[in-house]
Amino acid sequence: MSEKPVVETHDLTKTYGKFTAVNSLNLRVMEGEVFGLLGPNGAGKTTTMLMLMGFCEPTSGAVLINGYNPLREPIRVKSIVGYMPEKIGFYDDMTARENLEYTGRLNGLAGGGLKSTIDELFEVVGLRDRANQLVGTYSHGMKQRLGIADVMIKRPRIAIFDEPTSGIDPEGTDQVLNLIKSMAQQKVTVIISSHQLHQLQKVCSGVGIFSRGQMIASGPVDKLGREALRKGHYHVILPIAQLADRVRDEINKIAGVRSIESVADSTVIAADEDISGELGRVVLEATGLKVQMKVEEFELEEIYMKYFEGS
Amino acid sequence: MNGLLEVFRKELADSFNSKRFIILFMLVYLAGIATIYIAAQNIRAAVGDATSNIFLSLFVVSGKDLPFSFPLFMSIFIPIVGIALGFDAINSERTGGNLSRVLAQPIYRDSLINGKFLSGLTMIAVLVVSVVAIVAGLGLRLIGVPPEAEEILRLFIFVLVTILYGAFWLALSLLFSVLFKKTSTSVLASIAVWIFMFLFMGIIANLVAGAAYPINQDSTVAQLADYDSLYRMISRISPGTLYSESIQAILLPMMGSSSPTMMMIGIYSGLMPSPLPLSQSLVLVWPQLVGLVALTAVCFAIAYIVFMREEIRST
Numbered sequence: 001m002s003e004k005p006v007v008e009t010h011d012l013t014k015t016y017g018k019f020t021a022v023n024s025l026n027l028r029v030m031e032g033e034v035f036g037l038l039g040p041n042g043a044g045k046t047t048t049m050l051m052l053m054g055f056c057e058p059t060s061g062a063v064l065i066n067g068y069n070p071l072r073e074p075i076r077v078k079s080i081v082g083y084m085p086e087k088i089g090f091y092d093d094m095t096a097r098e099n100l101e102y103t104g105r106l107n108g109l110a111g112g113g114l115k116s117t118i119d120e121l122f123e124v125v126g127l128r129d130r131a132n133q134l135v136g137t138y139s140h141g142m143k144q145r146l147g148i149a150d151v152m153i154k155r156p157r158i159a160i161f162d163e164p165t166s167g168i169d170p171e172g173t174d175q176v177l178n179l180i181k182s183m184a185q186q187k188v189t190v191i192i193s194s195h196q197l198h199q200l201q202k203v204c205s206g207v208g209i210f211s212r213g214q215m216i217a218s219g220p221v222d223k224l225g226r227e228a229l230r231k232g233h234y235h236v237i238l239p240i241a242q243l244a245d246r247v248r249d250e251i252n253k254i255a256g257v258r259s260i261e262s263v264a265d266s267t268v269i270a271a272d273e274d275i276s277g278e279l280g281r282v283v284l285e286a287t288g289l290k291v292q293m294k295v296e297e298f299e300l301e302e303i304y305m306k307y308f309e310g311s
Numbered sequence: 312m313n314g315l316l317e318v319f320r321k322e323l324a325d326s327f328n329s330k331r332f333i334i335l336f337m338l339v340y341l342a343g344i345a346t347i348y349i350a351a352q353n354i355r356a357a358v359g360d361a362t363s364n365i366f367l368s369l370f371v372v373s374g375k376d377l378p379f380s381f382p383l384f385m386s387i388f389i390p391i392v393g394i395a396l397g398f399d400a401i402n403s404e405r406t407g408g409n410l411s412r413v414l415a416q417p418i419y420r421d422s423l424i425n426g427k428f429l430s431g432l433t434m435i436a437v438l439v440v441s442v443v444a445i446v447a448g449l450g451l452r453l454i455g456v457p458p459e460a461e462e463i464l465r466l467f468i469f470v471l472v473t474i475l476y477g478a479f480w481l482a483l484s485l486l487f488s489v490l491f492k493k494t495s496t497s498v499l500a501s502i503a504v505w506i507f508m509f510l511f512m513g514i515i516a517n518l519v520a521g522a523a524y525p526i527n528q529d530s531t532v533a534q535l536a537d538y539d540s541l542y543r544m545i546s547r548i549s550p551g552t553l554y555s556e557s558i559q560a561i562l563l564p565m566m567g568s569s570s571p572t573m574m575m576i577g578i579y580s581g582l583m584p585s586p587l588p589l590s591q592s593l594v595l596v597w598p599q600l601v602g603l604v605a606l607t608a609v610c611f612a613i614a615y616i617v618f619m620r621e622e623i624r625s626t
Contacts, residue, residue, distance in 0.1 A: 050622065050624065053415060053623075055411060055622060055624070056622040056623070056624075057622075074419065074420070075417045075418075075419065078415060078416060078417040078418075079417035081415070082415065083412075083415035084412075085408065086625055087408045087625045088408050088412055089407040089408020089409050089412065089625075090407075090412075093325075102317070103412075103413075103416060106314050106317050106318075106413065106416035106418055107416055108417070147412075150412065154416070162625075
């Protein structure tokens with residue numbers, strides 16, 4: 001993961017009359033990152049995505065996609081960005097293959113190269129047997145997978161998915177998220193919004209939580225968890241129920257340790273940073289035991305609920 | 312030009328494959344063949360002892376079995392064709408969830424609307440050219456009088472003007488497809504304009520002109536002329552009037568004026584009309600043609616601007 005942001009917004013704002021849909025958003029998504037947009041309906045996720053695509057004009061602020069303004073240089077932006085809208089549709093009276101061929105030709109592909117790309121994509125999304133059927137006969141889940149093929153056909157560097165898993169069954173959700181994960185493995189930067197927090201956590205390297213047009217928190221899930229649930233402290237869990245006072249003292253000497261608490265059959269040590277390496281050495285020296293310890297992990301759902309518990 | 316050609320090709324293929332246009336083509340062909348058949352039967356009586364423009368008469372003669380001439384049929388059907396081609400151009404893309412997907416591809420936004428307009432225009436051109444060719448060929452078989460060079464030129468101009476007339480209705484329905492989110496609303500709005508222009512424009516023009524210059528048995532020619540010019544000025548708001556006036560002047564070289572009333576006045580005052588040369592017929596209809604082009608351009612320009620500025624949401 002390089003340290004160059006491929007998607008940047010600066011104080012991006014969009015208002016509709018008196019209603020502020022997006023309020024001074026500063027988003028930075030690094031190359032190769034999978035960034036999840038979370039938040040209740042109407043929090044401004046879709047509007048943000050529309051502005052990233054140049055589909056609606058910001059009231060103020062700027063968007064840079066790989067350094068280009070999507071309104072000024074739409075072709076440069078849209079040739080590297082794939083977008084799957086929430087309510088994706090295809091031409092129902094055309095076959096899936098014809099639909100993809102059209103998208104391919106709009107991307108300047110043609111002939112044998114286009115055909116082999118499409119064959120490959122049908123294989124990837126698991127629709128090979130249904131490729132020559134009319135899209136009108138497709139189920140919702142199949143359309144979503146076709147939508148992913150539609151995004152992949154241009155071999156995007158950035159892919160934006162707006163609620164790709166809404167309204168499909170758990171198996172379909174898994175298939176869609178696995179496809180998105182496989183795109184991320186091919187170094188595609190992904191921006192995705194979804195309400196399936198559990199599944200989203202599995203694919204995202206970072207998330208942004210939106211509320212009423214503002215991004216109230218952003219970063220990797222564990223960082224958000226610490227901020228929301230643990231006052232910013234790392235919690236390292238030692239699988240030892242009771243620590244001898246001597247060991248406690250040693251641990252307390254480690255820089256950044258805030259507290260040591262016994263919880264059920266383990267001990268939780270709160271610290272300003274990840275001290276598990278240091279802690280392991282101290283415990284080994286003090287007790288002669290090599291213990292398995294882990295830094296507490298968080299459920300995205302729990303973090304999400306924490307942010308929205310008031311409202 | 313990014314994407315324009317691809318959109319154009321896809322739309323054209325869609326149109327040719329759709330049942331909608333098979334029905335429309337059949338309807339227009341049927342009307343064309345029926346009118347030409349009736350015209351061929353009545354042409355002897357209608358033409359009398361004229362020696363020129365006999366072939367053209369085929370297109371304007373009607374009989375008592377079918378009191379419609381071919382251009383009149385076209386002036387009714389071409390709006391339907393234009394509306395059918397355009398009324399769901401943009402809003403069906405939106406409701407189908409295709410609009411944002413297609414516009415996410417590296418094409419300029421206007422490629423979509425331009426491609427749709429051009430493919431619709433091509434469909435109208437194919438329809439008009441083919442029906443005129445069929446009618447002309449059939450007419451040639453039926454009456455056996457070959458057209459003169461000028462008649463062919465006049466027919467060619469007739470084809471162009473008819474395509475232009477179709478372009479107006481296409482642009483209008485395209486505009487409604489941008490303005491209204493539902494296809495049922497846009498088709499109704501288009502048909503409402505069509506009915507208004509055809510049925511009510513004449514009535515309104517008559518009422519207004521009649522109120523301004525009441526006509527009775529004692530009216531002078533000057534009053535008649537005043538009434539007539541006001542009546543025509545108002546009814547020319549309707550593209551149908553512009554079309555039928557142009558077609559009359561082009562297909563009926565004997566018509567010295569685009570106003571029937573003025574013609575009658577001319578005849579009663581002892582001026583026998585003689586056929587106008589093509590160049591003079593064109594001079595006569597030039598304002599009407601410019602009017603049609605302007606109306607089309609205005610409709611398309613509004614559709615274009617609204618579409619370019621609007622937000623592309625998938626819902």
